[in-house]
Amino acid sequence: MNRSFALVTGLHWGGVLFYVAAAICAIAGTVFKKDRLDRLATRFAVPGLLIHGAGLLVWWRIVGHGPYMDRFEVLSANAWIAVATLLIAGRFYPRLKYAGMVVYPAAFSMIAAGLFFRPEIKKLPPTFRSIWLILHILFYKISFASFLIAFAFSFFYLLKQRNRLQKLSRLPELPAIDLIAYRFTGFGFAFWAIGMLAGSIWAYQSWNVFWNWDPVQTWSLITWVLFGLYLHLRRFFNWHGERAAWLFIGCFLLALISLYFTPLLESSIHAEYFK
Incomplete structure (x- = not known):
């Protein structure tokens, strides 16, 4: 061993x-x-x-x-x-x-x-032996990877827009950077939603309830709603550029809390995860 x-x-x-x-x-x-x-x-x-x-x-x-x-x-x-x-x-x-x-x-x-x-x-644990759990976790991991790429380009936008680092002039133009961040946010948003859905099916299989406002579930929903707000503001209210980048970074920090800190709460049914 x-x-x-x-x-x-x-x-x-x-x-x-x-x-x-x-x-x-x-x-x-x-x-x-x-x-x-x-x-x-x-x-x-x-x-x-x-x-x-x-x-x-x-x-x-x-x-x-x-x-x-x-x-x-x-x-x-x-x-x-x-x-x-x-x-x-x-x-x-x-x-x-x-x-x-x-x-x-x-x-x-x-x-x-x-x-x-x-x-x-x-x-x-016996309740973790389900294909829906595997899908639930896989979709969240893909979503996190997409958000990480969107975070990178949101950060790049702020650096280039403020000319903080002239040596980053090789990066794409600001509209292209902004668009990449937007598209990968949409991709991550969709997979986060599918992950929540798969998790609800797993919860029903394990505890006969689709949703019980567990801390992890609650913060995951809040995170998804805020990313949805980001996409909504961009699509219908013409939010773009610097303020969109800052909003995304705030949403991303909340996603980190949802993924890595709320599972540590002993009151959560996810307490076995990430302990």
């Missing part, structure tokens, strides 16, 4: 090293306007994703369930989905490569934080 733990830890730290290298290349490629460094960022991220994924699979085999119980595995899986989403989407939309300046540091930070908490083997 000790060898298995060592293997999992080693694979995760290997992924961290590749993500760090990818982050350095992504930032340097943008600041110094070097296409070669941009390409190197992707070349470092891909093997990092594979090594990181291998670590998650080994851990899955050890604990006998998916990565959705212990803080280590939750953070690690979120990091993996975030990088995978960026690399896949980046194949179709090359301008998304700039989000690597945020996504790669976020990924290796989540992995490092998970390892800091120390991996623990936790048995899966």
Whole structure:
């Protein structure tokens, strides 16, 4: 067992090293306007994703369930989905490569934080054995990855609009940055809604109730409504630019609270998750 733990830890730290290298290349490629460094960022991220994924699979085999119980595995899986989403989407939309300046540091930070908490083997409660739970968690992870990319471009908008960093002139024009943030927010909003729906079906299977105003459910709904407000204001009230970026950043911070802090409340039926 000790060898298995060592293997999992080693694979995760290997992924961290590749993500760090990818982050350095992504930032340097943008600041110094070097296409070669941009390409190197992707070349470092891909093997990092594979090594990181291998670590998650080994851990899955050890604990006998998916990565959705212990803080280590939750953070690690979120990091993996975030990088995978960026690399896949980046194949179709090359301008998304700039989000690597945020996504790669976020990924290796989540992995490092998970390892800091120390991996623990936790048995899966009977109520957690449902395909709807798997879908519920998967959709939330995809939503978080989409919001992380939207956060990156909202942040870029504020930097470029205020000319804080002239060396970021390589970024797309402000309208394009604003549009990317808007579209990925819509994508994340849809998957957050599907995740809530799948979670409601799982709750009915487990406790014969679709919704009981559990703290996690409540804050998740509030977060979704606020993202919906962001989209509504943009679509019907012509909100864009700086004020839209600031509103999104506020919504994103609330999403972090919903995902990582409300599950710690002992009064929640989600108390077994992320403890």
